[in-house]
Amino acid sequence: MIKYICKRLIYLVLTLWVIVTATFFLMKKLPGSPFDAERFNMMSAQQQHVILEQYGLNESLPKQYVKYMGNILHGDFGTSFTYTGQKVSTVIGGRIGPSALIGIQAVLIGLALGLVLGIIAAWKHNSGIDYFTMIVAVLGVSVPNFVAAALLQYYVALKWGILPVGFWTDWRCSVLPSVALSFSATAMVARFIRTEMLEVLEQDYIITAKAKGLSPMKVLMRHAVRNSIIPVVTILGPIVVNLLTGSLAVENIYTIPGIGSLFVDSIKANDYSTIMGITIFYSAFYIFVVLIVDIAYSLIDPRIRLAAGKEA
């Protein structure tokens, strides 16, 4: 187990290094500049020099790269170009709250709804609710999140006026974006649980439980649900990826001051250092989630641990 985790940690560092390096050199190839070209050219050579030096842009590429890597190891992602004088880490830090809140709410809604739908669908296999669940599962992964978010905003907020259209003032603002984000999670969880439980329901121990006279409710809760819930951990990785991409569009639609909208804004403003910071932040977050999911799963299910041990 420890060997396995060490191996994974080495990959984690390697992957992050590749991402940081790739991002760094891609950003340097970016057409355009974070500075307003017209005003920048009006400055004297000395002024230009001072500005370039302030942002560390006057050195050779390899030098900049070494310096940037060194700074990152100290947790310093440079200075933002848009938010003058602010550290990228501060800018990102200030935006985590709303994104995290929406993300966590979306996961919770997705898990709760998905579990309930999936369990009932499998329990009442081939019934109306089963077909309904399958339709939800197909639509949930097929309707692009930005279309869902736009339609929700139009109907719930604009037409019916139940919830705010956007902004970020009180908890009611977080409801619609969380719901819009949760669709894909609901669909994935419902579908996964349904498949898993249909398999579990055919196992011998379920027949044994029924044969010894347990009530259907007990068979369901004690044996079927417990055994089909654990593997849901494995799809948490893809769910988080969907949330990350979803947040880019959804935060823009609902004008939420989160990391997703910051990322899109930075892209439009050519704010290199912020783009790089967010890229690294997103990647690190994603890699950590996948690692934690894998470790958690191997702890829960001993069969996986053995397989991983053999491989290592």
Added chain:
Amino acid sequence: MDELFVRVHVDESEKEHIAHPNLTAFQEGWLRLKKNKAAVASLFTLITIGLLALLAPVFSAYSYKETNYDIIYQIPSAAHLFGTDQFGRDLWVRTWMGTRISLLIAFVAAFLDLTVGVVYGAVSALIGGKVDAVMQRFIEILVGIPHLIIVILLMMIMPAGIWTIVVALSITGWVNMARLVRAEILKLKNQEFVLAARVLGTSTSRIIWKHLIPNTVGVIVINAMFTIPSAIFTEAFLSFIGIGMQEPKASLGVLINNGYQVLRNFPHVLIFPAIVIVLIMVCFSILGDGLRDALDPRMRK
């Protein structure tokens, strides 16, 4: 006792009689797919959408970029089936033109993914040893990277256009295919029929082309069925957040973005492209599931 049992006449020649014509894996798969009504319906919907995307712009009186400021934001009518947008452009033509471009991007990207992925996976599995080890370490690093982020970065440094999106999608997309193909070939490589072929003196290249590749086609087709809608989604997503295709070119993402801007007053601008993209995604999803069940019954979920 003997009288109680009467010997039934058995025609010895019947025993060896082959009741059905010998079917290839694909014919069998097609037979199974045909029984899946939802999958067949999806296939026909997709064909219809494909034909409309190809033909509708050709047979229309309007062009996708022709502006006419006298007829902006018209709601659907007989002259403009899907209405017009902020420049008076015909949305029927623009929607199908956008579908055409979205489908083109998706198919080309899926094809490139497939080519690179199959070659990489096959080479890795067939050579094995150190080459395989190095190639797999490389892949293990790549799978950790969130694709969309890299696609966005690539989109930023390359000039906007169809090919940029295709390249950006392909650079990140082949990894999954490579892993699947490698796993499948590794599994097949050690099976008895390959051993039998080897014992019979079949050359390595013949084993690869006649035994290994045909047996992996199922996995490849199924994976491609899931790559195409994800490419359509990614393209639309990029255009929606403003770094994909640019006006006056139409893609489903550009149209949806346009429609979203005026959703409040003119919902029809958003609705039609949104319906088309959802239809495409739903149909590919159902067809992909159907194909998986049909071509590879072991993977049935």
